[in-house]
Amino acid sequence: MSDWLFKSEPETFGLDDLAARPGQTEPWDGVRNYQARNLLRDQMRIGDRILFYHSNCELPGIVGIAEVASAPRPDPTAFDPEARYFDPKSDPDQPRWYLVDVRYTRHLKRTIPLAELKAFAQGALDGMPLVRKGNRLSIMPVSPEQWEFILGLE
DNA sequence: GCCAACGTTGGC
DNA sequence: GCCAACGTTGGC
Numbered sequence: 001m002s003d004w005l006f007k008s009e010p011e012t013f014g015l016d017d018l019a020a021r022p023g024q025t026e027p028w029d030g031v032r033n034y035q036a037r038n039l040l041r042d043q044m045r046i047g048d049r050i051l052f053y054h055s056n057c058e059l060p061g062i063v064g065i066a067e068v069a070s071a072p073r074p075d076p077t078a079f080d081p082e083a084r085y086f087d088p089k090s091d092p093d094q095p096r097w098y099l100v101d102v103r104y105t106r107h108l109k110r111t112i113p114l115a116e117l118k119a120f121a122q123g124a125l126d127g128m129p130l131v132r133k134g135n136r137l138s139i140m141p142v143s144p145e146q147w148e149f150i151l152g153l154e
Numbered sequence: 155g156c157c158a159a160c161g162t163t164g165g166c
Numbered sequence: 167g168c169c170a171a172c173g174t175t176g177g178c
Contacts, residue, residue: 035161056177114177115177134160157177158177160173166169
């Protein structure tokens with residue numbers, strides 16, 4: 001069992017959107033980064049916990065908790081020429097991109113801002129990609145210690 | 155809106 | 167296989 005952090009732009013699809021979905025569950029499509037893909041495809045299991053992070057917004061930070069609600073499976077939007085994330089090089093017989101379903105768990109009592117987390121970049125969150133400059137990884141692993149520490153800030 | 159950081163692409 | 171050019175991410 002592993003823990004993860006997922007980034008999402010709230011203007012596109014935020015935690016409120018997830019909570020409003022039928023079953024509070026949504027396929028996490030559109031991941032088009034190989035490092036994120038490998039984590040998603042090879043390591044995610046049903047029940048894994050997710051820190052839900054809002055990026056590219058007024059107050060970037062962790063806003064809630066979700067969970068992995070399906071096994072990894074090929075991302076169908078990669079095969080759809082109409083889809084924003086269509087990838088003509090993804091072959092249905094050998095899919096390049098994968099997704100999992102994500103289910104809402106809860107909102108945090110407050111947003112834990114990135115700026116606050118960065119204060120621990122040389123401490124409890126040492127090595128976490130999120131607090132490293134220029135990081136763009138949209139899915140990253142969270143150690144049990146990091147998970148406990150971050151929620152301790154709530 | 156700016157721009158630094160980064161991943162990907164493609165020419166050679 | 168190198169690396170410049172390009173497009174994207176995402177904080178500020």
